[in-house]
Amino acid sequence: MEQTSLNLVAIAVFVMTLSALLSPALNISPFIPAGTTLGILTLATLDSVSWGGRGLTIFLDLFATPQQRQRVIHHEAGHFLAAYCLGIPITSYTLSAWEAFKQGQPGLGGVQFDLTLLSDTKTIQKTPLIIERTLTVLMAGIAAEMMIYDNVEGGEEDKKNLRAIMRIMGISNSLYQQKESWALLQAKNLIIRNQTAYDALIEMMEKRASVEACQSLIQEKINQIEVMT
Structure with missing residues (x-):
């Protein structure tokens, strides 16, 4: 059940x-x-x-508190930012169970990615960089929660997906924790490097801005940082 x-x-x-x-x-x-x-x-x-x-x-x-909804947004913004920065295509995102239901997504939904390349085992074996980036994206929601709240309430589904990918890659169970820790560290560093874009993205996602608008905002913030440096 x-x-x-x-x-x-x-x-x-x-x-x-x-x-x-x-x-x-x-x-x-x-x-x-x-x-x-x-x-x-x-x-x-x-x-x-x-x-x-x-x-x-x-x-x-329906009974989720404003604090819980904010946590969801921070979590999903972590996924969104990491996916954009690492070149993983984003197809949509939802921030509540009702939004997920309307899009035909299970549970609370979240950020949806185009992981077509991961559907072929041969492709996975030939593209380790894509796998590493995908693992980082999957851990980015947990990383965001840890950075903002110092604890994690969500992310179990993210860990399940991460371990499913590692099983396909033939990674032994003994290395799961090591890979998770590595991906978590990469995700944290990515969010820290793009903190301004992350904060702005949260505001955009609160307004339910389109995927394209959110991506444009991230790129704009990244460009501003590059000009300043």
């Missing part, structure tokens, strides 16, 4: 327990909280089976 489904199940159990404790004092029939909880669990199961948990993801995302 999807993590969002598990979250909702936990909420349902909590509500039922609380209702059971309060129902005698409030003169509420015990069948009401029990029926409500059963309904929630049924919906959670149907959503998990039929929609892959997307409905619950959208529902729970």
Whole structure:
């Protein structure tokens, strides 16, 4: 079951327990909280089976705090900046579950890349530079969170994708952590070098500017830095 489904199940159990404790004092029939909880669990199961948990993801995302939404933007801006600077094509981006749903993306979406070159094992083996850049892009969201918040709440899917690529490349499990650390360091350095562009990109993404507008802004900031130096 999807993590969002598990979250909702936990909420349902909590509500039922609380209702059971309060129902005698409030003169509420015990069948009401029990029926409500059963309904929630049924919906959670149907959503998990039929929609892959997307409905619950959208529902729970409605209750995200402004701080959580800011963290998402900072995370995705890290991916976006790294992808642009390293030449990984960006096709779109989303910053909420509803935006992701409208674009047909799973979960909360995020920055979408054109990774056509990675679909062929022979191409992967012949283009190690592209692989290194892709690994850096995947770790850039985590790097951004660490730099801004000193901790990381997202990025599990990024790590899964990174390890999937390394498996295709034939990298042994013992080297996973080393490669992750290397890519994380590269991503941090990239964001630091382009801090002005990163900060400006966050503002653009908050306004849901187009991919093209965001890319133009990054290039503009990079050009300004080059002129100054």
